[in-house]
Amino acid sequence: HSLTGLLTTLSNSLPSISKLYKQEVGILTTIELVAISAGNNNITAYRLNTLEKVVWKGNNYPALVVEGEIFEVEPEKEWTYKKTPFISGKIISQRIDIPALELVPLPVHCIDKRKQEFEMEQIIPGARPDEMDDPITDAVELKNRGCMDEAWELLNQVIKQDLRCIDAHVHMAHFKFGDGLSEYWVKQALKHYTVGAELGHFFLGYSFNGKLPWSAIDNRPYLRALHGQCLCYWALGDYEAAAEIARSLLKFNKSDNQGIRFILPEIEAGIPYRESNE
Known part of the structure; x- marks a missing residue:
């Protein structure tokens, strides 16, 4: 025993x-x-x-x-x-290490060789080419109606089907960013925006030096991800990082549909995000 x-x-x-x-x-x-x-x-x-x-x-x-x-x-x-x-x-x-995920990169298409303009390819699981709406727009509509849980779940289902959907990551970030005044939520939003931005870097190639016009609609998720990163860094007081991203956005899209030229001087001057938005 x-x-x-x-x-x-x-x-x-x-x-x-x-x-x-x-x-x-x-x-x-x-x-x-x-x-x-x-x-x-x-x-x-x-x-x-x-x-x-x-x-x-x-x-x-x-x-x-x-x-x-x-x-x-x-x-x-x-x-x-x-x-x-x-x-x-x-x-x-x-x-956050997108190359380590070994995802198949989405194609990037040259739309104007002389101007060196390109359009990224977007993937939205559940979207139908014959319909105007898709799971992303449906999630935004749910959020606008106050159905946050349902909106989040819809975005989450998209990501479960394909991690490469930049716009789903970006809209998750939008939901968390809110008015940009909560440090906790801004930090969480930044992580979502960064996943979206890093996916875009991975698809484009890290030495990409072309233009990404806003008029090419499939560029918009990536440009939104960068814009979101810029706002988060600004809200968190990292003016150098925010300004660097803002300048890259102006380089990618000179038509500046996102209004970067209006906020860059404030970022460079070190004006806090909170004061700028009062």
Whole structure:
């Protein structure tokens, strides 16, 4: 009986001993996940290396993870319920790294070789070419009617089907940005805008030096993402980052349909976003 008890004790201790050993030698296993639907206490994701769907459950992460973001988990428990894999554990890092997702880049088309003007290609799962409305416009209409939960869920469904939909990320950011006066929500909006902008950088190529006219409507999601980033950095007091993005927008789209020329002098002068919008 004493031998059996000793073996049981050792068996129960092995996971803890193994973990302590791995911590000591610096080889503790972690898992990288990609968020496709982020909630307060659970995140639907897929494993970065295998694309296997998994749901993370917990509440111990430093900042809200957003859709399209990679987060690293130190796993404590893994289980399956109704054929869905679950994982719990501490989130130890987060990053936005679009190339690491190994997505197929959307094409970019030259529409005027002499002017070096290009149009990006947009993807909106659920959109029909024979209809004016699409899930993005439907989400905006729901939001305008005060149906925020339904609007958010519609955008989330688009992203679940295809992370490459820049406009869905941008409108999620719009919803969170609000009046731009809440630092917490502006920081969350910035992450969504950044996912959208980084997707655009990835599609265009990081050395892209052409023009992206607003009149080519499929350029608009990317231009909106950059505009949103600019406003967030301005609202957070990072005038240098805001000004840099504003100048890039004027370079991409000289017709300046977004009114960047009106806010850039204020950003360069260090006028706070709050004061400018009073």
